[in-house]
Amino acid sequence: TNNFDLKEHPHSRLNILTGDWILVSPHRTKRPWQGKVEATQANDRPAYDPQCYLCPTNKRADGSENPDYKGSFVFTNDYSSLLLNTPDGGLNDDELLVANSQKGICRVISFSPRHDLTLPQMETAEIRKVVDVWQSEFENLATYPWIKHIQIFENKGDIMGCSNPHPHGQIWAQNSIPVEVAKETQQQKKHFEQKGRSLLGDYLALELKRAERVIFENDHFAVLVPFWAVWPYETMIISKRHVTSILYFTDDEKDALADAIKRLTVRYDNMFETSFPYSAGMHQSPVNMGEHPYWHWHMHFYPPLLRSATVKKFMVGYEMLANPQRDITAEYAAEKLRGLSEIHYKVKG
Amino acid sequence: TNNFDLKEHPHSRLNILTGDWILVSPHRTKRPWQGKVEATQANDRPAYDPQCYLCPTNKRADGSENPDYKGSFVFTNDYSSLLLNTPDGGLNDDELLVANSQKGICRVISFSPRHDLTLPQMETAEIRKVVDVWQSEFENLATYPWIKHIQIFENKGDIMGCSNPHPHGQIWAQNSIPVEVAKETQQQKKHFEQKGRSLLGDYLALELKRAERVIFENDHFAVLVPFWAVWPYETMIISKRHVTSILYFTDDEKDALADAIKRLTVRYDNMFETSFPYSAGMHQSPVNMGEHPYWHWHMHFYPPLLRSATVKKFMVGYEMLANPQRDITAEYAAEKLRGLSEIHYKVKG
Ligand SMILES: O=P(O)(O)O[C@H]1O[C@H](CO)[C@@H](O)[C@H](O)[C@H]1O
Ligand SMILES: O=P(O)(O)O[C@H]1O[C@H](CO)[C@@H](O)[C@H](O)[C@H]1O
Numbered sequence: 001t002n003n004f005d006l007k008e009h010p011h012s013r014l015n016i017l018t019g020d021w022i023l024v025s026p027h028r029t030k031r032p033w034q035g036k037v038e039a040t041q042a043n044d045r046p047a048y049d050p051q052c053y054l055c056p057t058n059k060r061a062d063g064s065e066n067p068d069y070k071g072s073f074v075f076t077n078d079y080s081s082l083l084l085n086t087p088d089g090g091l092n093d094d095e096l097l098v099a100n101s102q103k104g105i106c107r108v109i110s111f112s113p114r115h116d117l118t119l120p121q122m123e124t125a126e127i128r129k130v131v132d133v134w135q136s137e138f139e140n141l142a143t144y145p146w147i148k149h150i151q152i153f154e155n156k157g158d159i160m161g162c163s164n165p166h167p168h169g170q171i172w173a174q175n176s177i178p179v180e181v182a183k184e185t186q187q188q189k190k191h192f193e194q195k196g197r198s199l200l201g202d203y204l205a206l207e208l209k210r211a212e213r214v215i216f217e218n219d220h221f222a223v224l225v226p227f228w229a230v231w232p233y234e235t236m237i238i239s240k241r242h243v244t245s246i247l248y249f250t251d252d253e254k255d256a257l258a259d260a261i262k263r264l265t266v267r268y269d270n271m272f273e274t275s276f277p278y279s280a281g282m283h284q285s286p287v288n289m290g291e292h293p294y295w296h297w298h299m300h301f302y303p304p305l306l307r308s309a310t311v312k313k314f315m316v317g318y319e320m321l322a323n324p325q326r327d328i329t330a331e332y333a334a335e336k337l338r339g340l341s342e343i344h345y346k347v348k349g
Numbered sequence: 350t351n352n353f354d355l356k357e358h359p360h361s362r363l364n365i366l367t368g369d370w371i372l373v374s375p376h377r378t379k380r381p382w383q384g385k386v387e388a389t390q391a392n393d394r395p396a397y398d399p400q401c402y403l404c405p406t407n408k409r410a411d412g413s414e415n416p417d418y419k420g421s422f423v424f425t426n427d428y429s430s431l432l433l434n435t436p437d438g439g440l441n442d443d444e445l446l447v448a449n450s451q452k453g454i455c456r457v458i459s460f461s462p463r464h465d466l467t468l469p470q471m472e473t474a475e476i477r478k479v480v481d482v483w484q485s486e487f488e489n490l491a492t493y494p495w496i497k498h499i500q501i502f503e504n505k506g507d508i509m510g511c512s513n514p515h516p517h518g519q520i521w522a523q524n525s526i527p528v529e530v531a532k533e534t535q536q537q538k539k540h541f542e543q544k545g546r547s548l549l550g551d552y553l554a555l556e557l558k559r560a561e562r563v564i565f566e567n568d569h570f571a572v573l574v575p576f577w578a579v580w581p582y583e584t585m586i587i588s589k590r591h592v593t594s595i596l597y598f599t600d601d602e603k604d605a606l607a608d609a610i611k612r613l614t615v616r617y618d619n620m621f622e623t624s625f626p627y628s629a630g631m632h633q634s635p636v637n638m639g640e641h642p643y644w645h646w647h648m649h650f651y652p653p654l655l656r657s658a659t660v661k662k663f664m665v666g667y668e669m670l671a672n673p674q675r676d677i678t679a680e681y682a683a684e685k686l687r688g689l690s691e692i693h694y695k696v697k698g
Binding site for chain 1: 352353355358359360361362363365369370372373374376377384385388428429430431432435436437438439440442443444445446447448449450451452453498500502503504507508509510511512513519521525527528529530551552555559576628629630632649651663664665666667669670671672673674676
């Protein structure tokens with residue numbers, strides 16, 4: 001055909017949340033791969049590892065001892081990137097060398113006492129307890145009046161820089177608005193001011209109508225591959241109700257979020273029958289900065305794998321210097337994810 | 350001390366070229382590493398590999414045969430991400446699903462007939478020939494009136510997604526301005542309009558005065574760790590003369606650029622006595638879009654290694670969702686690079 005076709009021809013897509021563009025090369029998966037093949041991560045961990053600083057009753061770097069906890073366990077990172085006691089200050093040398101002091105709190109959340117599990121292997125009821133901890137941590141951190149942004153995230157798998165395989169996530173709270181969140185704030189605000197409605201609400205309504213990129217939904221959340229996805233199997237969880245942060249989720253919504261995370265991460269693991277690596281995290285309204293009615297809670301999943309359990313997508317030369325680029329379409333990725341089972345491959349047989 | 354100190358306290362720095370901020374956590378290298386350790390790449394390659402599609406006289410995917418070339422060899426990528434014959438078109442569904450057709454040309458440049466070399470192992474005179482090819486490719490690609498941007502880059506090492514160890518680089522030319530280049534255009538334009546001078550010219554003058562982040566210079570180029578570096582040993586080559594693109598480099602400048610690349614990449618290899626991986630590329634003025642007098646040619650090097658030949662910096666959860674973050678200061682990195690020999694460790698003994 002001579003007509004432009006998103007399934008076939010190279011094109012750029014707009015990320016309406018950041019205002020940035022991404023390059024899509026649908027024809028490009030055909031190229032041969034002689035490049036890096038990742039080792040598969042050892043999958044057989046003991047339920048308890050005496051060397052792990054996240055396992056119950058073990059010692060941590062600061063000398064303290066973990067309690068014999070049953071659900072989740074939260075503490076301040078012994079190697080925090082942001083610290084509570086940073087003095088104020090900065091530098092401005094001719095507007096060429098510009099720096100500002102940064103203050104913050106970094107928290108670590110062990111998702112389970114079990115060293116050998118990951119989110120997709122946990123029961124939905126156990127994930128629900130993690131959601132509760134995220135909510136209460138968000139609430140507590142927001143009581144520091146100087147904290148402006150709270151980033152809840154997880155790095156899963158050593159390929160994603162995770163330094164300990166014990167299932168855990170992190171929260172970095174700080175006194176300024178990070179770059180990605182500033183972009184999303186601006187884009188959501190613009191749409192809200194123009195149309196009086198949530199950008200992601202309008203987007204979700206259109207996606208549910210088109211049904212091309214939606215993977216599944218429950219009563220309170222939809223899970224889809226965003227039109228502008230960068231990573232091969234990137235997804236988003238969007239709340240059906242327009243709420244600005246996790247603070248406002250009801251018990252039903254928290255159950256439904258746990259259900260969405262469970263079902264999505266099980267599908268991920270089933271893709272290549274491996275513990276599927278990703279970095280994931282929530283984007284939500286800044287805190288202690290007045291009202292942000294345009295903010296719409298959502299969660300991004302950025303998984304690196306492209307072709308198999310051992311070949312990932314590299315965001316390198318062109319991507320770093322010029323523009324993010326992907327090799328399969330969002331629609332193809334959604335179709336693949338839709339076709340996968342919601343029963344974890346390890347419990348299947 | 351209670352006073353704010355860039356060497357000691359967490360802070361953010363402004364990237365004056367993009368307008369983005371990065372987070373610096375100088376105290377954070379102390380944390381233990383139980384995470385991913387990369388395999389070192391096999392270093393003993395034959396001078397000629399019959400399986401390599403870049404070696405002289407070998408067959409390529411399109412059925413053609415490489416000439417028995419002596420210097421560099423350029424051809425259009427058999428698996429191009431951008432294609433010449435993409436039909437025009439696009440999509441705009443309610444400003445929520447927005448896409449544009451993308452047209453372009455992707456070129457591959459073998460730097461040397463020798464399968465076993467890399468840029469730091471080549472003679473400066475051989476690198477100079479690569480510079481000539483970059484210049485003539487830039488000139489040729491700019492003769493297509495619809496081409497607006499030409500990205501010259503190299504992915505070195507399998508850890509940077511390089512799919513073939515034969516020394517080579519790439520050029521992606523396209524009909525639109527990529528995201529990173531659009532940001533640098535805007536920032537340079539703003540400064541030029543306000544001060545009537547090149548942003549990078551002013552920045553370079555200040556860096557040469559401060560001498561804290563400069564690694565070395567020759568008659569026509571300075572090599573430094575930018576104040577806002579994201580990657581642990583990120584560097585920039587900046588031309589002393591304010592030229593908008595490689596098109597305007599004189600013979601002397603081309604010799605000097607080859608010298609700068611040789612000396613920088615040798616220092617890199619000497620850092621951990623390994624073939625130091627990186628993605629590198631030039632940023633220069635858009636083409637066929639009128640004058641861009643504010644554009645100042647420069648080249649970025651983004652190497653991933655942090656602690657050793659096998660432990661890299663991961664740009665993951667916090668970095669993807671919130672803000673780029675680094676663990677050592679730019680000043681520390683510059684000091685380390687300054688202290689390294691300009692004789693390659695493999696020829697030393
Ligand atoms: O074209 P190559 O070398 O096969 O591919 C490499 O560089 C490209 C441009 O940065 C990336 O899109 C690929 O992910 C990477 O593997
Ligand atoms: O804090 P961790 O798990 O040791 O570290 C990991 O996550 C951080 C936040 O995304 C990154 O800065 C590190 O590069 C990564 O290794």
